[in-house]
Amino acid sequence: MTELPDVVLVTGASRGIGRAIAVAAARKGVRVVIDYAGNAEAAAETVALVEAAGGEAIAVAADVGVEAEVAALFAAVDGFGRLVGVVNNAGVVDVAARLDEMSTARIERMFRINVFGTMMVAREAVRRMSTRHGGRGGAIVNVSSISARLGSAGQYVDYAAAKAAVDTFTIGLAREVASEGIRVNAVRPGIVDTEIHASGGQPDRATALADQIPMKRAGRAEEIAAAVVWLLSDAASYTTGAILDVSGGR
DSSP states (O other): OOOOOEEEEETTOSSHHHHHHHHHHHTTTOEEEEEESSOHHHHHHHHHHHHHTTOOEEEEEOOTTSHHHHHHHHHHHHHHOEEEEEEEOOOOOOOOOOGGGOOHHHHHHHHIIIIIHHHHHHHHHHHHHOGGGTOOOEEEEEEOOTHHHHOOTTTOHHHHHHHHHHHHHHHHHHHHHGGGTEEEEEEEEOSBOSTHHHHTTOTTHHHHTGGGSTTSSOBOHHHHHHHHHHHHSGGGTTOOSOEEEESTTO
């Protein structure tokens, strides 16, 4: 019987940190499934970058906050190889606002994608990788945010709360599946110079806030990717339930 190739799924990988993670993972010799929500052209660019790095990738459109789309995403994963790693990177922010200015729809969207999406993707990963289900183990890395620790008062308390939920979920799931061959960890980026700030109406946010960072600069997507890929790798074989701050000292 032919051995299936190893596959890593990266959600929200059409740009920014997710794209950097996909390329870095491909350089380690695994196939990559690139999940994206809507920008097919950007996802195709990520596939091209993976291939330029010597890897193989497919792009799959799926909103991680919709259960049926998560199921279809994993069907595509199953057809591409044996799942060995998942990076829950997909997430959203919104315009800066106080809580008393936020609509319920905004808060629900924040948690549907950032929390429910992370949990549904992780659930499907466990069903495939856990030795309890006949799998051979693997690793899950959740991309949180330093805002989970700082609270983001006056800007994104809903986003910060959602990412705090991701942190707690990471610790709990890590303990739940530790004896089943699955490691679960999280990376908490600080301010990183990516397009996500523009989606929140502040395209220059990374530069504007550089003075608030002890290292006096925003991070690069590749710096976050390096931490994520380490946590996916066998080099982190005794690391689970960890939350790694990659935040320039914040």
